[in-house]
Amino acid sequence: xxxxxxxxxxxxxxxxxxxxxxxxxxxxxxxxxxxxxxxxxxxxxxxxxxxxxxxxxxxxxxxxxxxxxxxxxxxxxxxxxxxxxxxxxxxxxxxxxxxxxxxxxxxxxxxxxxxxxxxxxxxxxxxxxxxxxxxxxxxxxxxxxxxxxxxxxxxxxxxxxxxxxxxxxxxxxxxxxxxxxxxxxxxxxxxxxxxxxxxxxxxxxxxxxxxxxxxxxxxxxxxxxxxxx
Amino acid sequence: xxxxxxxxxxxxxxxxxxxxxxxxxxxxxxxxxxxxxxxxxxxxxxxxxxxxxxxxxxxxxxxxxxxxxxxxxxxxxxxxxxxxxxxxxxxxxxxxxxxxxxxxxxxxxxxxxxxxxxxxxxxxxxxxxxxxxxxxxxxxxxxxxxxxxxxxxxxxxxxxxxxxxxxxxxxxxxxxxxxxxxxxxxxxxxxxxxxxxxxxxxxxxxxxxxxxxxxxxxxxxxxxxxxxxxxxxxxxxxxxxxxxxxxxxxxxxxxxxxxxxxxxxxxxxxxxxxxxxxxxxxxxxxxxxxxxxxxxxxxxxxxxxxxxxxxxxxxxxxxxxxxxxxxxxxxxxxxxxxxxxxxxxxxxxxxxxxxxxxxxxxxxxxxxxxxxxxxxxxxxxxxxxxxxxxxxxxxxxxxxxxxxxxxxxxxxxxxxxxxxxxxxxxxxxxxxxxxxxxxxxxxxxxxxxxxxxxxxxxxxxxxxxxxxxxxxxxxxxxxxxxxxxxxxxxxxxxxxxxxxxxxxxxxxxxxxxxxxxxxx
Numbered sequence: 001x002x003x004x005x006x007x008x009x010x011x012x013x014x015x016x017x018x019x020x021x022x023x024x025x026x027x028x029x030x031x032x033x034x035x036x037x038x039x040x041x042x043x044x045x046x047x048x049x050x051x052x053x054x055x056x057x058x059x060x061x062x063x064x065x066x067x068x069x070x071x072x073x074x075x076x077x078x079x080x081x082x083x084x085x086x087x088x089x090x091x092x093x094x095x096x097x098x099x100x101x102x103x104x105x106x107x108x109x110x111x112x113x114x115x116x117x118x119x120x121x122x123x124x125x126x127x128x129x130x131x132x133x134x135x136x137x138x139x140x141x142x143x144x145x146x147x148x149x150x151x152x153x154x155x156x157x158x159x160x161x162x163x164x165x166x167x168x169x170x171x172x173x174x175x176x177x178x179x180x181x182x183x184x185x186x187x188x189x190x191x192x193x194x195x196x197x198x199x200x201x202x203x204x205x206x207x208x209x210x211x212x213x214x215x216x217x218x219x220x221x222x223x224x225x226x227x228x229x
Numbered sequence: 230x231x232x233x234x235x236x237x238x239x240x241x242x243x244x245x246x247x248x249x250x251x252x253x254x255x256x257x258x259x260x261x262x263x264x265x266x267x268x269x270x271x272x273x274x275x276x277x278x279x280x281x282x283x284x285x286x287x288x289x290x291x292x293x294x295x296x297x298x299x300x301x302x303x304x305x306x307x308x309x310x311x312x313x314x315x316x317x318x319x320x321x322x323x324x325x326x327x328x329x330x331x332x333x334x335x336x337x338x339x340x341x342x343x344x345x346x347x348x349x350x351x352x353x354x355x356x357x358x359x360x361x362x363x364x365x366x367x368x369x370x371x372x373x374x375x376x377x378x379x380x381x382x383x384x385x386x387x388x389x390x391x392x393x394x395x396x397x398x399x400x401x402x403x404x405x406x407x408x409x410x411x412x413x414x415x416x417x418x419x420x421x422x423x424x425x426x427x428x429x430x431x432x433x434x435x436x437x438x439x440x441x442x443x444x445x446x447x448x449x450x451x452x453x454x455x456x457x458x459x460x461x462x463x464x465x466x467x468x469x470x471x472x473x474x475x476x477x478x479x480x481x482x483x484x485x486x487x488x489x490x491x492x493x494x495x496x497x498x499x500x501x502x503x504x505x506x507x508x509x510x511x512x513x514x515x516x517x518x519x520x521x522x523x524x525x526x527x528x529x530x531x532x533x534x535x536x537x538x539x540x541x542x543x544x545x546x547x548x549x550x551x552x553x554x555x556x557x558x559x560x561x562x563x564x565x566x567x568x569x570x571x572x573x574x575x576x577x578x579x580x581x582x583x584x585x586x587x588x589x590x591x592x593x594x595x596x597x598x599x600x601x602x603x604x605x606x607x608x609x610x611x612x613x614x615x616x617x618x619x620x621x622x623x624x625x626x627x628x629x630x631x632x633x634x635x636x637x638x639x640x641x642x643x644x645x646x647x648x649x650x651x652x653x654x655x656x657x658x659x660x661x662x663x664x665x666x667x668x669x670x671x672x673x674x675x676x677x678x679x680x681x682x683x684x685x686x687x688x689x690x691x692x693x694x695x696x697x698x699x700x701x702x703x704x705x706x707x708x709x710x711x712x713x714x715x716x717x718x719x720x721x722x723x724x725x726x727x728x729x730x731x732x733x734x735x736x737x738x739x740x741x742x743x744x745x746x747x748x749x
Contacts, residue, residue: 056642057743078647086644097639097746101238113231114644120230163643 003171003203004030004053007065010226011048011057022048023059024226032170035197035204037217045226046207047175053205054089054173055081068171086115090164092174092193096156098148098163105131105144108162115167127166134162138192154185161192165200172197172204178213190216231645232653236660239629246629246657249622250665250726256615257669257722258676263611264714265677267604269707273477274600275593281335281476281485282589283313283345283543284552287559289575289585290317291458292499292538299566299574303544308558310547313337313345314539316493318451322486324410325438325445326428332409333485334449336493336539339387345545348387348487351474353407353421354443355383361419369420382443386472389489401492402471403447406482410442413473417685419705421475443470449488453498464496477705490539499538536573552588559586615725622658622729630654630737637737638745651738658730662723669722670715680706 009026012019022045030036040046051057052066055073059066066073068088076084085091090111098107108131113120120127135144138158148156157177164172174193178186190213197204206213214220222229239246293299300312316336323329343349356379360367370376385391391402407413413421423440430436439445446469453461468488475482494500546555560581567577575585583591590597630637637650676683684706687693 051743054642056746057741082644082646084644085642091642093642093746097635097642099235099636099639101242102234106234106238110231110234110640111643113234114640114649116230118230 001032001070002029002067003032003034003069004028004205005065005067005070006053008062009049009052009064009066010060010062011045011052012060022226023052025064026223026226026228028221028228030203030205032203033197033201035194035206035216035218037214037220038205038207038223039209039211039214039220040207040223041209044223046223049223050173050175050205050207053171054091055084056091086111087167088170090167090169090172092157092160092164092172092177094176094179096148096153096160096180098156098159100148103145103147104135104140104151104159107148107159108135108166111163111166131162131166134165135159138162152185153181154188157181157185157189158192161189161196165196168200170203172202174204174206176208176210177206178208178210183212186210186213231640232649232656235653236657239657240660240664243629245625246622246661247664249618249625250661251668252621253615253618253662253665253722253726254668254672256611256618257666257718258672259669260608260611260615261670261673261710261715261718262676262680263607264604264718265673265710266680266707267600267607268711268714269709271597271600271604273707275590275597281346281348281351281481281543282592284546285544285555285559285586285588286592287542287544287563287580287586288317288540289580290540291454291575292540293542294536294538294574295566295570296537296539296542298570299563300542302562302566303542303559306558306562308547308550308554309562310545311341311344312545313342313543314490314541315342315543316490316497316499316540318493318497318540320449320451320486322409323448323450325412325442325447326426328411330409331484334451334493335485335487336490336497337389337487338490339389342543343387345543348474351476352383352386352404352472353475354379354386354441354472356380363418364416364420365418368416368418368422370422371420377441377443382472385443386474389471389487389492391469391471401468401489403449403468404472404474404487405442405447405470406485407473407475408479408482409484409486410473412438412440412442417681443472445470447486449486449496451493451496453496455498461498466492466496468492494537494539499540501537502535552590556586556588612721615722619725619729622661622726623732626654626658626730626733627736630733633737634740634745637740638742638747641740641742642746647738651734654734654737655727655730658726658734659723661730662726665726666719666722670719673715673718674710677708677710680708 006026006028009023009028010021011023012021014020026045026049028049038046038049048057052059053073055076059074064074068084073081073084099110102110105128109127112123112127112131116123116127132141132144135141138161140155140158140162143151143155148159151159157180161177172193177193178189181189193204193206194216196202206217208214287293296314300314303309303312318334320332320334321329322332337348339348354377355371356374357369357371360369360372371379385402386404388399389402389404390399392398393400407421412423412426414424415421425440426438427435428438446467448465448467450463450465452463455461474487491500544555544559546552563580563586564577567574567580580586640650684694
């Protein structure tokens with residue numbers, strides 16, 4: 001059974017008086033443990049698709065299907081969507097999106113705080129241990145107390161990956177994770193992601209226009225003008 | 230949990246909200262200081278005003294005859310603990326340095342008056358063993374038994390008499406408000422010391438006066454009135470000074486002179502005299518036509534003794550009864566009394582009204598209402614400033630949330646709920662409120678507690694005397710913080726901070742995650 005399943009998924013944005021259709025009916029199915037790369041030009045709707053899959057945005061109300069583990073994402077209420085983002089999905093963004101006032105360790109553990117709420121205090125030691133191990137395995141063991149501004153782009157992205165992984169999500173959604181990095185650093189980031197996916201058997205959907213990254217995926221889908229070719 | 234972490238981080242990394250918090254603290258301090266001083270002013274006014282007002286009074290300025298009978302009836306009432314007869318009038322007093330002052334002259338019987346009000350406690354010159362709390366150097370002259378015979382002065386003051394210098398017989402004397410003569414100066418520690426006064430001699434030289442007023446005499450000038458309220462020949466009477474009193478209300482201490490009731494009755498022509506039958510014309514002065522022994526001096530026919538009169542009866546409530554209970558009882562008793570002495574005393578309808586029988590609060594109502602209104606006005610102005618401070622927090626939070634839009638998007642992307650985001654900003658506002666209010670309460674407490682020292686320092690250093698006792702009645706600024714007021718101010722301060730954060734918090738909560746993540 002597919003972990004992610006979409007059918008006739010559409011999204012239109014209203015820009016002033018103009019309606020801009022971004023997704024025009026996407027049909028996609030992703031199996032558990034599969035690594036899918038979505039390729040496409042800028043403005044083709046790649047990131048929008050990722051946001052819909054991650055429950056960050058809602059598709060147009062129409063005859064469509066958007067399922068995670070056979071559960072309709074669009075049928076979830078606000079609390080269920082929050083829970084879905086907390087436990088089932090890990091996001092990695094092109095521009096890292098770390099919280100500038102927090103240090104590296106806090107940027108990772110904050111995702112666990114949103115998951116456990118007030119119960120986090122009883123799990124603090126366990127979570128911090130796991131976050132430290134993750135960060136050490138990413139070569140950031142000596143940067144735990146550093147702020148994002150003190151890190152390089154590659155280091156920031158590794159922190160963002162650790163944050164995406166800390167709650168053990170079944171689905172990793174990465175939006176051009178190497179798009180802001182040089183080739184060598186980007187390759188290192190991809191290696192980390194692939195290593196983790198392989199070790200923990202996670203499903204990964206990566207939006208990219210980097211053919212080298214796409215070549216490492218189990219499957220490549222191309223999105224052109226809002227539909228998958 | 231993440232709310233606590235981010236609130237803590239924002240608190241230590243963002244200066245602007247902390248400045249707003251300091252602003253809120255200053256507003257809180259401002260409100261509490263003003264409330265404490267104005268509220269304290271009102272409380273002091275009420276408690277000090279009661280010193281000589283009793284719980285209720287019966288007033289008839291032209292004089293209540295047969296007052297002894299009325300007192301007997303009043304004291305038999307279970308609501309009334311004690312009654313003192315007084316004459317309350319106005320006059321002019323000549324002081325030892327030849328100054329003339331308009332004063333309120335009150336005729337009392339020292340001991341009976343002390344049963345009703347705290348007259349004996351108000352007497353200032355008396356022997357004391359314990360120094361006043363701030364008089365660490367024990368400079369209060371009353372602590373020194375060799376300075377004056379304090380016990381004799383106190384006893385003279387209670388009896389309103391003094392031994393005559395020549396005969397040694399006790400003669401009527403006056404007890405004067407301590408601020409009237411200008412012969413004493415109040416130290417910051419609260420005690421009074423005598424200051425030297427001088428008066429010119431006819432030959433142009435200067436005579437230095439004895440330091441203490443109780444070693445001098447004053448001259449009372451009074452215009453008596455008859456039972457019909459008509460003014461009569463002015464009377465002048467030199468009286469030795471027995472002592473001085475202090476209530477703490479500057480206006481009372483500056484303009485009141487106590488004398489013996491019997492003496493004032495005599496000066497006011499309100500003592501017992503022979504009565505006369507009205508002449509056909511109706512216009513006569515009985516004191517020009519009747520000899521002191523009651524015999525007729527002309528064509529006026531005497532009718533027996535006219536009883537002595539007093540203008541006021543001061544009543545104290547019995548334990549467990551309120552001033553209103555006393556007032557009701559007084560009116561009931563007066564009705565019986567007026568019935569019994571029909572024709573010779575004011576009728577019940579003349580007395581049983583808000584002008585005739587008053588509780589102490591009714592007596593002071595004009596002043597109290599004015600102070601209450603002034604307090605309310607000033608407080609409302611400062612509360613308005615605090616609300617402006619709340620708007621300041623709103624503006625700062627609004628700006629911060631604009632700056633933090635992307636962070637909010639990140640938090641939503643990792644599963645933070647709308648309620649969680651809103652809660653974070655509201656708790657941040659609440660913490661800023663708590664910090665500001667704690668700061669404000671501390672500051673207000675320090676200022677109020679030391680307000681007299683601060684005022685004195687401003688006076689000495691900058692010549693800035695904001696609190697003029699001639700304007701504000703008291704020689705000391707009230708310096709107590711009412712815990713209930715502090716609680717209200719603290720609650721409101723935190724409430725305003727939370728209020729200021731609610732709208733920005735709602736805005737943050739309803740930012741769409743995708744919009745927030747794309748925010749530049």
